[in-house]
Amino acid sequence: MMKSRFLSLAAMVALSVMALSFGGCASSAKKGEVLTADDSVAIAKAVNAKLDSIKKASAEEPALPQNIDAAHESFIRAQEMELRGERALANVFWQHAAESDPNSRFLAFKLAEIMAAQGADSVALLQAQRANRLKGRPTAFQLGLLAHLYVKDGRADSARKYFNAALDTSRYQDMTLLYDYSLFLEAVQDGKELVRIYDLLLPQVNYMPTLFQRQLKLLLDQHKDSAVVELFAKGHEATGDKKMLLQMVQGLVFQKRLKEVRAVVDTLTESTPDDESMVVLLMSTLAETDRKAAYELLKKKYIEDGVRTPILANFLGHYEYLFGGLDSAKVHLKYAAENIVDQRVYVTSAYHTLSAIAFKENKPKDAVRYAEKADSVALGGDKAQLALTYGTAAMYGKAYKMLDSLIAVWDKWTPMEGIADSASMKRMAYDVERNRRQFRSVYARILCVEAQEIWQKDIGDSARVKKALALRERADVFYRDLAAKDSADLGIRVLMAMNLERMDRYDEAFAMFDYILGFAEPQVDVAEVQNYYGYTLIDLNRTPEELDKGIALVEKALLQSSKDKVSEPSEAYVDSWAWGLYRKGKFAEALETMKQITSPRFEDDFVYWEHMAAIQEALGMAAEAKASYKKLKKLQPHHPAVKKYFKK
Template structure:
């Protein structure tokens, strides 16, 4: 048999003709489906399609041939046979739906709708495919409720195992924006598609949009179990951290024994659960992962080194930070922070060249954005000339910086200029900090030389040097004040800056101005958490006590120190306890002063001459002569020419 190449068009015309031949109006029922056609008497014309039924043998033969042609891949020819079979058996529910499906496939939506609605009232087995056809018919007609009804019937008939049908239903749900139902369908569809990324990403977005964090955790967990993808496990842990499910996060992190990139992410997320825990607990966790579980991801090594440094395990910290900063290729900021910590370790050991070298490495990692720290490192190394040259250069860059014309609108231009001025102020503050370093350095030289002059050498040349050092220190402090005032004009609420200024005023001898600045700081609403109340109140109070200008000021200073102690929950700092004891001493309450100062841990302050000076004076005032002698002997080891110690021990063995 020879078939035409234009069979779809022929089929379409045939179907139009057959549908149009119905001579009686169609009675409408629910879902706009026509009522079942009335029975036809023998020999009468079938008004349902205008065809006299009865040629079932021909219909059956065409049906068999259609199946055979489909099996051989001759789809167009098979379509012709399906049409022929339906023509001779139009009351077959099965054949009618097959033809309706063919019509939908060739875009004959109205014909398909008519045939499908008639077929839907015919007797016979109802299948998932037929329900799906009805769903598509109503979808084409924008009858959303009816389309949903038949999609659900189709899915229920297939026990929700037909992946293509689920996907079609998900497209319908996207169109009608039924997000809650869409989440349910994606939950069914994703396992069948092995969590294909496009659908998985859409489901994640839906759950985030709907605020279903618990469902999101479960989704990532199922996806990880099905695919073994560690990234999905890391995402699950991230959501669990947000939900504060810390015990579960730590349990997952405890299972990590490899060193993949996503393992590093999980370790870092687990560290967030220790944010409010003692640092010792975090360090114990990191040590277990590193030493017992052999996890060597750079993130873990980096945090291990940082926590060791904070808990004074400096030798081990140096080893781990050296290792980490070379491997943190994807996190330049962390690598730079490791270098800055290594710089601090080097300076603490007097290794100034290494301190500067690490600061230079940090600046290199940040592509030139680490110049502030580098300037401070040069200052710490007492390379003041290099530090000032760098700071002068950077101040010149940012004070003269202008955006290129035409690259931004006025709003963005204003924002860029503000950012440039912020960087300019950062270098101003760094300049002031380096000036303060140099001032302290000059003052220490002056103090040491002055002591030598007074007690040993008595050379006028050395006294002149002391005077010059003190003058240079004062000049440096005055310049620092000018920088701070410039910054303060733009950032008037910066209490940390005011605190630095107040301490500097003390060294400049401008005591009343210092007190006024401290009063401003204590009244500032921005004091906490930028600067602790206890630190400010103790410093201010101790200064008043130590100056000992009059009893009223000493009493006020003592009250500030007491408030500083009361503001601290938990263990009280030894330094503030010492301040309280000194306040009691100044007020003449010697026995109380002795009782308080004995609460200070002497091991922490055995090399602190100020503490020993206080302890000795209080012991003398309280009548503890033998104890005072021992204290003053310790003080002389630190400060061989200390006047109070020499005076007390004069004539004593």
């Protein structure tokens, strides 16, 4: 009806124009006149006026027939049917409502939704497109429906457009839309946009583990390390999960953002495994450049903040031992050894350090007892350390007997029949060779320990010196064999060079020390090597050049130990430096340097008293020199310096 009326109006306009035109022409033809400018203006006004009236009429009436009452009644009935669960009947009423009010955006989209639910995706898309052209404010649901239908139609660009429009309309608060859009992005493999959407979705699902892992993988694949850290931070803030906080700390450590790690660790006051792991992580990182800072951190967390676990007690005990706090070290290491569960490595190391402390306190029996406990915890796998402890405790017979037995076992080892896996064979062969080397190395070290003990008791007894030399020659055989089989083992070469020096084979020893120090990263205690080599050159005092080289090496040792920031430079290095000053004739400086040595263990060190007596004598301090020589005589009655002094 409306359509026919519209055509009639259009026809009327056309007829009016034609009448005006033909009328003009007829008149012109009849009268022989041409249209004037005023005539053209009049015609245009008439046409425009007619068109305006048509537009006004169209605006006043709907383009399609409406029955608002029927639409409203059907709308109510449709909702009632849905509440009853009668979906099919509800759909009939929804369709009737949409037909009764064809200009309703809501009802048009409802019809598209029903079509989509019935699997008629193509028809649903056409209906949704028509509905979207109707007047009214778009809702997130309507735009989202379009997005879903475009996905099914395979039109990715249009789907993306309407997903974003729907999310903008919902202010990104519609969780279902966010999730559906994320599935679409996964399908089109748009990782960058997917990261953004997951970042919005995760807080709404309380950082659901599966979604969290998806986001984590995306960030890792895109090498967004900082974003990974922020993800764990947000996850922890939302859930309170300490494991997320730990992973955040691990990420910060990886990025060297230690100030932020410190800020987190400073807040920890519980003794949970995660708190423990964070403290250990920061402590270990600090120790790479500043062990004293690591020690201070550990003390604060354990003693002041109450983060107390057996593992942290173990670390604290080791640091206390390193920095001279032997009494507290014993307390913490014993607690660790007795309370650490299922981590034998930590327990074994605790007993090792307790054994070392016992030796420092001149309690060899306790040292052996702790070493035996360590071997027991290691299920017999700590025999090398146990043998070395026996040797250090002067139980040489027991040490050699154990090592002879172990060496014989490993030298006779052959693989079991039936092992064909080449990888397994290689691993076993490596382990066997490692054991063979380890026990031979320990054997040589104990031989040197016994030789040193014999020599120190009385260096003036030629028979004893000869026995000590024989032990060192046996050790040299072991060292040469080990060095020949593994030229890269610089630790063996250090021990070998020291043994050669004790055998007075100086040039061989010095050549090996030079070889070791020639490596950019020798993987040995460089300061110890520098001091030993330097002191030997100073003590020999063969040439001015060697003396200067020895002093320079000791200087480097002092500098290296300061850089390590473990503790104050070793007092043995200070003694070497003082002896170098003495050799250069700087007696007053040498004395002041010797006064820096305060450790009680030097009270029984005959080399210390040898140096102190010589320096005091050079300065004319007769009484002090005599007292020092008396102490030296008590320790070494036949020392050449003692004989020379008292002979005078």
